[in-house]
Amino acid sequence: MNGILLFGHGARNPEYIEPFRRIRAAVERLQPGVPVETGFLELTRPPLEAAIEALARRGVTHVKVVPIFFAPGRHVLKDLPELLGSAMDRFPGIEFEVAECVGEVDGVIEAMAAHAVAGA
Amino acid sequence: MNGILLFGHGARNPEYIEPFRRIRAAVERLQPGVPVETGFLELTRPPLEAAIEALARRGVTHVKVVPIFFAPGRHVLKDLPELLGSAMDRFPGIEFEVAECVGEVDGVIEAMAAHAVAGA
Numbered sequence: 383m384n385g386i387l388l389f390g391h392g393a394r395n396p397e398y399i400e401p402f403r404r405i406r407a408a409v410e411r412l413q414p415g416v417p418v419e420t421g422f423l424e425l426t427r428p429p430l431e432a433a434i435e436a437l438a439r440r441g442v443t444h445v446k447v448v449p450i451f452f453a454p455g456r457h458v459l460k461d462l463p464e465l466l467g468s469a470m471d472r473f474p475g476i477e478f479e480v481a482e483c484v485g486e487v488d489g490v491i492e493a494m495a496a497h498a499v500a501g502a
Numbered sequence: 503m504n505g506i507l508l509f510g511h512g513a514r515n516p517e518y519i520e521p522f523r524r525i526r527a528a529v530e531r532l533q534p535g536v537p538v539e540t541g542f543l544e545l546t547r548p549p550l551e552a553a554i555e556a557l558a559r560r561g562v563t564h565v566k567v568v569p570i571f572f573a574p575g576r577h578v579l580k581d582l583p584e585l586l587g588s589a590m591d592r593f594p595g596i597e598f599e600v601a602e603c604v605g606e607v608d609g610v611i612e613a614m615a616a617h618a619v620a621g622a
Binding site: 386388390393394395397398399400401402404405408409411412413416418446448450452453454455456481482483484485486487489490491492493494495496497498499500 | 506508510513514515517518519520521522524525528529531532533536538566568570572573574575576601602604605606607609610611612613614615616617618619620
């Protein structure tokens with residue numbers, strides 16, 4: 383079974399999680415029944431490892447990791463592969479796939495531009 | 503004249519600027535002739551102040567600042583108002599307006615969710 387993991391940086395303020403909750407809800411609306419979890423590098427809970435564990439418990443065997451980042455930097459290019467390497471050791475029955483960062487995607491770029499000009 | 507300022511955090515890697523270039527190009531396509539600049543808090547050039555200066559040189563009297571952040575945290579709620587406060591002292595003829603963070607906007611949330619389920 384396929385699952386989706388929304389991977390974010392994390393932040394000190396509790397409101398930070400709100401857009402992640404909304405993306406998750408939108409994904410669940412688009413694909414009812416597909417397990418979706420959010421996982422963070424630091425500060426915000428749950429950490430990525432716990433999100434993967436939650437997907438494993440739900441019977442997921444293929445995880446599409448979606449970096450909720452504007453551009454691939456150290457966190458996506460170095461920290462994420464390290465975390466996924468450990469997860470592969472721990473969950474040998476799960477395959478991982480890393481999608482493009484949301485900020486690299488045409489539709490997201492267009493939506494941000496539309497927001498920038500809204501009401502102008 | 504209205505202008506748009508895309509405000510980002512900044513990062514060490516030079517590729518970080520790419521999505522900002524693309525949002526700027528999309529905004530210029532949507533509103534040809536409206537001055538658009540990108541400005542950053544740290545690491546990536548130009549700094550916010552320099553971007554405001556560039557808009558002032560282009561005759562802009564109203565700047566819509568669009569935070570390219572997923573959620574409002576310290577950088578948007580504290581650092582940005584401080585920077586804009588200094589800019590208001592320096593450019594008394596310019597009005598500033600701060601838009602919602604892109605990650606709070608329905609269309610952007612939907613586009614990120616669509617990316618998360620693409621090909622799944």
